[in-house]
Amino acid sequence: MIYADHAATTPLSPAALDAMTHCLRTHYGNPSSAHRVGADAARLLLRAREEMAGALGCMPRELFFTAGGTEADNQALATAAAWGAAHGRRHFITSAFEHPAVSRMLDTLETQGFCVTRLSPAPHGVLSPQQVEAALREDTCCVSILLANNEIGTIQPLAEISALCRARGVLVHTDAVQAIGHLPVDFAALGVDLLALSAHKFGGPKGAGALCVRRGLLPVSLLRGGGQERGARAGTENLPALVGMAAALTDAVARLSTTIDTVTALRTTLEHGLAALPDTQVLGTSAPRVPGITGCCFAGVERETLLLLLDADGICVSAGSACASGALETSPTLHTLGVPDPLARGFLRFSLGADNTPADVETILASTRAAVARLRKDKP
Amino acid sequence: MIYADHAATTPLSPAALDAMTHCLRTHYGNPSSAHRVGADAARLLLRAREEMAGALGCMPRELFFTAGGTEADNQALATAAAWGAAHGRRHFITSAFEHPAVSRMLDTLETQGFCVTRLSPAPHGVLSPQQVEAALREDTCCVSILLANNEIGTIQPLAEISALCRARGVLVHTDAVQAIGHLPVDFAALGVDLLALSAHKFGGPKGAGALCVRRGLLPVSLLRGGGQERGARAGTENLPALVGMAAALTDAVARLSTTIDTVTALRTTLEHGLAALPDTQVLGTSAPRVPGITGCCFAGVERETLLLLLDADGICVSAGSACASGALETSPTLHTLGVPDPLARGFLRFSLGADNTPADVETILASTRAAVARLRKDKP
Numbered sequence: 085m086i087y088a089d090h091a092a093t094t095p096l097s098p099a100a101l102d103a104m105t106h107c108l109r110t111h112y113g114n115p116s117s118a119h120r121v122g123a124d125a126a127r128l129l130l131r132a133r134e135e136m137a138g139a140l141g142c143m144p145r146e147l148f149f150t151a152g153g154t155e156a157d158n159q160a161l162a163t164a165a166a167w168g169a170a171h172g173r174r175h176f177i178t179s180a181f182e183h184p185a186v187s188r189m190l191d192t193l194e195t196q197g198f199c200v201t202r203l204s205p206a207p208h209g210v211l212s213p214q215q216v217e218a219a220l221r222e223d224t225c226c227v228s229i230l231l232a233n234n235e236i237g238t239i240q241p242l243a244e245i246s247a248l249c250r251a252r253g254v255l256v257h258t259d260a261v262q263a264i265g266h267l268p269v270d271f272a273a274l275g276v277d278l279l280a281l282s283a284h285k286f287g288g289p290k291g292a293g294a295l296c297v298r299r300g301l302l303p304v305s306l307l308r309g310g311g312q313e314r315g316a317r318a319g320t321e322n323l324p325a326l327v328g329m330a331a332a333l334t335d336a337v338a339r340l341s342t343t344i345d346t347v348t349a350l351r352t353t354l355e356h357g358l359a360a361l362p363d364t365q366v367l368g369t370s371a372p373r374v375p376g377i378t379g380c381c382f383a384g385v386e387r388e389t390l391l392l393l394l395d396a397d398g399i400c401v402s403a404g405s406a407c408a409s410g411a412l413e414t415s416p417t418l419h420t421l422g423v424p425d426p427l428a429r430g431f432l433r434f435s436l437g438a439d440n441t442p443a444d445v446e447t448i449l450a451s452t453r454a455a456v457a458r459l460r461k462d463k464p
Numbered sequence: 465m466i467y468a469d470h471a472a473t474t475p476l477s478p479a480a481l482d483a484m485t486h487c488l489r490t491h492y493g494n495p496s497s498a499h500r501v502g503a504d505a506a507r508l509l510l511r512a513r514e515e516m517a518g519a520l521g522c523m524p525r526e527l528f529f530t531a532g533g534t535e536a537d538n539q540a541l542a543t544a545a546a547w548g549a550a551h552g553r554r555h556f557i558t559s560a561f562e563h564p565a566v567s568r569m570l571d572t573l574e575t576q577g578f579c580v581t582r583l584s585p586a587p588h589g590v591l592s593p594q595q596v597e598a599a600l601r602e603d604t605c606c607v608s609i610l611l612a613n614n615e616i617g618t619i620q621p622l623a624e625i626s627a628l629c630r631a632r633g634v635l636v637h638t639d640a641v642q643a644i645g646h647l648p649v650d651f652a653a654l655g656v657d658l659l660a661l662s663a664h665k666f667g668g669p670k671g672a673g674a675l676c677v678r679r680g681l682l683p684v685s686l687l688r689g690g691g692q693e694r695g696a697r698a699g700t701e702n703l704p705a706l707v708g709m710a711a712a713l714t715d716a717v718a719r720l721s722t723t724i725d726t727v728t729a730l731r732t733t734l735e736h737g738l739a740a741l742p743d744t745q746v747l748g749t750s751a752p753r754v755p756g757i758t759g760c761c762f763a764g765v766e767r768e769t770l771l772l773l774l775d776a777d778g779i780c781v782s783a784g785s786a787c788a789s790g791a792l793e794t795s796p797t798l799h800t801l802g803v804p805d806p807l808a809r810g811f812l813r814f815s816l817g818a819d820n821t822p823a824d825v826e827t828i829l830a831s832t833r834a835a836v837a838r839l840r841k842d843k844p
Contacts, residue, residue: 087501093494093700105485108669114473118771119780121467151531151671154689154699185689185698192688284700289488291531291671291702306686308572309534309565318565319534320473320664322671325705391498400499 085398086444090285091234091262091377091435092402096328097287103331104289107324115321116310125323132323132330139330139337140279141270142296148303148316149294149326153261153282155306156295157185159316160257160278161228163297163304165193167255168225175224176200179211179240180420182230185280186259187416190228199223204420209238209368216245226255231263231279235404235417235433236368237377239267246275255301261285265336266374267344271296283325288332292325343438347375350436350445354378357449361456367421378434381423385430385459393455394432399448402433465778466824470665471614471642471757471815472782476708477667483711484669487704495701496690505703512703512710519710519717520659521650522676528683528696529674529706533641533662535686536675537565539696540637540658541608543677543684545573547635548605555604556580559591559620560800562610565660566639567796570608584800589618589748596625606635611643611659615784615797615813616748617757619647626655635681641665645716646723646754651676663705668712672705723818727755730816730825734758737829741836747801758814761803765810765839773835774812779828782813 087095096104113125130144137144150156161176168174178190180202190200201219205211216227227249232239246256257278263269265286271279278301283292297303297316309318336343355366355378363383382390387403394401404415418428434448467475476484493505510524517524530536541556548554556570560582570580581599585591596607607629612619626636637658643649645666651659658681663672677683677696689698716723735746735758743763762770767783774781784795798808814828 085500089494089497089499089501092497092502093492095492096488101488104488108476108481108484112473112475114469117469117472117780117782118768119469119775119782120465120778121469121780122472151535151702152699154687155531158687158689158698183689185687188688188698282700289702289704290700291705307534307538307565308568309538309563318538318568319532320662320670322531322669322705324669325671325702388498395499398500400497400501402497402499 085400086440086447087400088434088436088440088444088448089400089402090437091433093284093290094287094437095439096289097332097335099335100288100328100332104324104328107327111323115323116312128327129321129323132326135330135334136294139333140264140296141272143299146271146296146299147294148297148313149292149321150317151291151322152293153259153280153285154185156280156282156293157183157259158189159295159303159306160280161186161189161193161226162306163278163301164226164228164255164257165198166304167301168198171225173223173225174198175221177216177219177224177227178202179229180204181233181235181417182228183234183259183261186228186230205238207422208370209233209236209421210371211240213241213244213248217248220249220252220254224254226257228257228259231258231260231269232267232374233417234262235377235415236379237262237373238368238371239263239373242276243274250275262374262377265333266376268340277301283329283332286332286336288329289325291322292329294329339438344375346438347436350440350442351375351378353442354434354436354445354448357445358452361453364456365427367423376436380432380434381427382430382432382456383427384463385456387429387431389459390430390432390455393458394451397451397455399451402435403431404433465780466820466827467780468814468816468820468824468828469780469782470817471813473664473670474667474817475819476669477712477715479715480668480708480712484704484708487707491703495703496692508707509701509703512706515710515714516674519713520644520676521652523679526651526676526679527674528677528693529672529701530697531671531702532673533639533660533665534565536660536662536673537563537639538569539675539683539686540660541566541569541573541606542686543658543681544606544608544635544637545578546684547681548578551605553603553605554578555601557596557599557604557607558582559609560584561613561615561797562608563614563639563641566608566610585618587802588751589613589616589801590751591620593621593624593628597628600629600632600634604634606637608637608639611638611640611649612647612754613797614642615757615795616759617642617753618748618751619643619753622656623654630655642754642757645713646756648720657681663709663712666712666716668709669705671702672709674709719818724755726818727816730820730822731755731758733822734814734816734825734828737825738832741833744836745807747803756816760812760814761807762810762812762836763807764843765836767809767811769839770810770812770835773838774831777831777835779831782815783811784813
């Protein structure tokens with residue numbers, strides 16, 4: 085079995101597994117409890133926060149834990165909306181190829197009196213700071229643009245966007261779910277006000293995420309109840325998952341340059357092989373991208389069928405974002421990039437990780453070549 | 465070290481630990497992915513749902529997973545509010561001694577055009593169905609009353625309340641966080657429309673909870689994004705925690721009658737010993753209660769100091785709900801029960817579990833006796 089769907093979720097890293105199983109066995113306290121078992125849990129929680137903050141380049145007090153990336157993105161936008169409403173600004177700018185955790189939350193805010201401008205990236209998959217600048221209005225409260233696209237992996241120029249927004253007093257949020265642990269990211273240097281991440285995309289556990297919130301900006305709690313996370317999230321802290329997330333991130337950051345080299349080399353081989361197939365187009369190749377993600381269109385092929393044929397060969401890839409994989413329509417990412425529908429229908433995402441091998445890539449290529457040829461031959 | 469704070473959180477049960485570590489090691493797929501690794505995860509998710517539903521007496525399709533009890537309570541009330549708004553009903557009835565996950569969510573709904581009646585239970589800690597009946601109005605959308613109080617353990621007559629509400633077309637929600645795994649609870653037989661639970665209160669992991677929603681009532685999603693949980697919750701499912709929760713609940717239900725006997729016997733000994741101390745009052749003793757919880761007031765003693773003295777002896781208890789343990793004011797539970805402030809200031813919650821022993825209880829009693837005597841003697 086070859087797993088090449090790391091952008092959907094990653095296997096738990098050994099570092100995270102060790103940290104979690106130790107915590108699950110030993111540190112069961114509620115960090116809010118005043119006794120020694122609670123204090124022990126509170127100490128581990130503090131250590132996890134400091135470890136994460138160190139790896140992200142934010143202050144520990146700028147880091148708020150969540151139950152995942154979706155919650156972190158939702159909370160970021162709710163925070164920006166509350167700030168905007170308090171400042172008489174009700175306009176958001178976003179890209180047209182965000183994850184549903186951002187795009188659907190903005191749809192909801194649109195029903196609540198906010199207004200949203202959705203910018204289409206250029207065909208190579210990158211938005212320009214100039215596009216953002218041209219869209220800024222007097223009443224813009226927040227620009228929300230993902231750091232790396234989840235289907236084709238292109239990296240967006242967030243540092244430049246942040247600089248021009250900051251000069252105009254506009255907040256910037258970035259969904260960094262596909263970037264953290266895969267690229268060097270420093271919250272302070274990037275200059276954004278809000279940054280969302282998800283543990284299970286970098287070898288951490290499911291059920292854990294975080295939101296970085298620039299000091300001075302008050303995070304809005306999505307949940308009512310106990311005052312955990314300094315009032316930013318109600319509910320007993322999920323200590324084992326948070327400890328696992330911190331271990332996974334520390335590990336990922338320590339290995340980052342090696343991982344980038346390894347995964348980039350694997351992907352280069354994969355993409356050379358794919359490009360050699362007739363009527364096949366790898367997207368975003370001229371843009372900077374996260375190392376593992378390859379979005380590829382096979383003309384004249386239905387992606388669901390191709391996915392099933394590869395699965396039968398033991399190869400796990402994706403026909404787009406897992407969060408939207410039940411949907412039959414073609415991805416908004418491809419649509420906004422101007423990929424014609426017949427090509428978009430043959431879209432697959434390969435996402436490699438450091439646990440893949442050159443032999444995996446050869447097998448993926450051989451299977452894909454055979455499956456695509458078979459589907460094209462079968463076509464009426 | 466003696467842990468007697470099971471109402472704050474419980475150690476992970478061996479059954480849950482085994483299920484989780486196996487899942488963390490082996491089943492890393494995203495249940496939304498279309499390939500075999502995803503299908504494997506989806507299968508485990510389905511099995512966890514069926515297992516939980518069987519243990520709760522609901523249909524699998526009536527069970528919605530959340531990241532904890534707070535989220536489940538919030539979602540229940542958001543669901544009732546949406547139903548109420550759609551039916552022109554904007555009145556809630558609740559008790560005055562709910563967990564903050566309910567009381568603060570209702571405070572928020574009050575700022576959004578809903579109206580809330582808060583009923584005080586009788587001094588023995590139980591609300592009567594007649595009180596609820598008298599408070600019902602034409603525009604009541606939902607009655608939200610906890611199944612067992614988290615500070616004194618008293619059980620509320622939810623079956624009777626549900627019957628009279630059902631007859632009037634009013635929804636009933638119950639925060640069953642302190643009851644599930646500690647009492648026999650059957651969702652269908654209880655007759656409520658919404659029921660919230662939290663895994664880490666019955667030997668399951670933190671970061672997992674569930675909301676039972678009676679068929680025909682549409683749960684409102686608190687999060688926007690992917691359409692997980694049939695649209696009721698966005699975000700990749702936290703499979704290891706959900707599998708752990710199902711294992712813990714199955715185990716707790718299988719052992720339930722033994723656990724009830726064991727823990728009740730321990731508590732009886734504890735309460736006999738406490739009652740023998742001068743100026744000491746155990747609350748709710750004349751009411752039906754969950755087995756493990758003892759709420760006790762020691763006149764002339766400050767609870768924080770008593771807690772610290774017991775902690776120094778290695779005994780972990782609580783001065784109230786962990787979610788409010790940072791707060792200095794006396795608990796709303798004690799206030800609503802009419803406990804005078806000087807007595808309420810000396811309130812401690814002991815919450816025993818099946819892992820406690822008769823020797824633990826003797827140690828708790830000896831330490832408490834000594835600490836209370838010392839504090840009273842030191843008092844100016």
